[in-house]
Every structure is written in structure tokens, then in C-alpha cells.
Amino acid sequence: MSNKQALRELQQRLAQRMQAAREQPQTASWLAVEAGGAPLLFPLRQSSEIFTPVPLKPVPYAKPWLLGVANLRGGLHTVVDLAAFLGLREAGAAPRGEGARLVTVNPDLNINCALLVDKLLGLRGDEQLQPLEGGASDTGSRPKFAGGLWRDGEGRRWQALDLEALARHEQFLRIVA
Template identity: 70%
Template structure:
């Protein structure tokens, strides 16, 4: 029971920090997550609430990365395994980690969707990063934003959640 309360407290503090970060005058703020070992950054303006994994209802004939449908605070949301969608994890390998979280997309994007990520890494500001001037590995989808390096030399990929939510492959959930 204490673990559930600690998780609720953490989620509440993160939600407060995300709201405070949205209201500050800094140019860009990020929600840092990890998927299959890949460090990703979501713009705070495009991310909404964070949820612990909940029971899902399977959707027949859906792509393997479409995990199902969940009730999140009374709203029906599709749940996408982001690592699987991005090709970072094979389709047969489902994530069973306790650190997994669901990040709902902002309601302003007009899509009831939550992305399953392997773990939350916290909030970051632009001051934590510099542009990654390394070589590009070919064409990238529109939702793949800039690549950044943090002060420890770790590479981060920015994901434009609005562009992702309108990407043709993302919207085509059935085989």
C-alpha cells in the first residue's frame, strides 16, 4: 500500500513540475524517457499526464505495437508500445518492467493516445543539451526532431509528438 502511495506522490510531483515548467518563460522544456535503451525527449507542451500501466483491452487485427485500449481517468485511450513502433524492440518481446509508464498525449493534439515507455528519466531544460553534430544515418521520419548530446555524452532523440500523432503509419493500427 505504501508503494502505491509513493507512486501517486511521485506522479503528483511530476505533474506539478510539468505544469510549472509549461508556465515558465524558458523556451523549451522536455520530458525525458527511455525506450529499449534509447534516450528520448518529448516536448512538455505535447505530453500530458503520466500513468502507471493499467489493464488493457486487446484490439483484434491491430499491429503488434498497438497494445490495446485503456481507461485513463475516464477517457478511452489507445496504448502504443513506443519502442516497438520505432523498431527499437522486436514485436515478440513485450515489456514487463515495473518501471514502464504510459505518457498520454496532450488533449490539444486531438488524439486519445498514450505511449508506453520503458522508464521516466525526469524533466530537462535546454541548458542540459548541445546539438549532436554526428553523422546522420539516412532518412528520418518527420516526427524525429533534433539529436542532442547531454553533458555526459549521452545521445538523445527529440520526438515531435504532434507530428507522430499525424504520421500515416502511426494512424494505421490494423494489419
């Protein structure tokens, strides 16, 4: 029971920090997550709420990375296994452990979608990250939603994802198998 309480408190603190970061227009902030072993950064302004995984209703004839539809606070959201979509894990091997979370895309982007990630790694500010040279300029084989590459103070390399570009990406929108 204490683990559930601790998880709830962590989620509440993250939600409060995300809201506070949204209200500070001068600094860009990031939600740090891990999907398929890859450290990723979501812009706070493009992400919304964080949920523990809930029961899903399957979607027939959908791509394997589209896990189903979930009722999140009374709204229907498609749930995408982000690691499977990015090719970081085989579809169907989605994490179901305690660390897995659903991160919803900001409703302002006009897509009811939640991204399943393996775990939350907290919030990051621009002052904690250094852009890597050539990280965003190597766009030949990179999809448009792949933002810049960053390195934190501990030397960990991060890939930023533009959730707005992801929501408009042709492969992401083409869910029929």
C-alpha cells in the same frame, strides 16, 4: 507498500514540475524517457499525463505495436508500445516492470493516445542539453517525427520526438494489420 507510496510521490512531483514548466513560455522543456533502451525526449507541451500501466482491452486486427485500448481518467486511449513502433524491440515483448509508464499525448493534438515507455528519466531543460551538429539535418532516412539529437552534460545522447508529427504520421495512423 512504501514503494507504491514513493512511486506516487514521484509521479506527483513530475506532474507538478511538468505543469510549472508549461507555464514558463520562454524555455522549451522536455520529458525524458527510455523506450527499448533508447533515451528519448518528448516536448512537454505535446505530452500530457503519466499513468502506471492499466488493464487493456485488445483491438482485433491491429498492428502488434498497438497494445489495446485503456480507460484513463474516464477517456478511451489507444496504447502504443513506442519501442515496438520504432523498431527498438520486438512487438509483444512490451515492458511490464515497475518502471513502465503510459505517457498521454496532449489532448490539443486531437488524438487520444498513450505511449508505453520503459521508464521515466525526469525533466530536462534546454540549458541542460547541447544540440548535436547535423542531428536534425540528416532527414533522408529519418521519419518526420524524429526531431533533433541532443547531448546532456554527462555525454548521454538523446533523440527528440515531435509527438504532433508522430500523431500525423501515416504508419502511426495505419493501425490495421
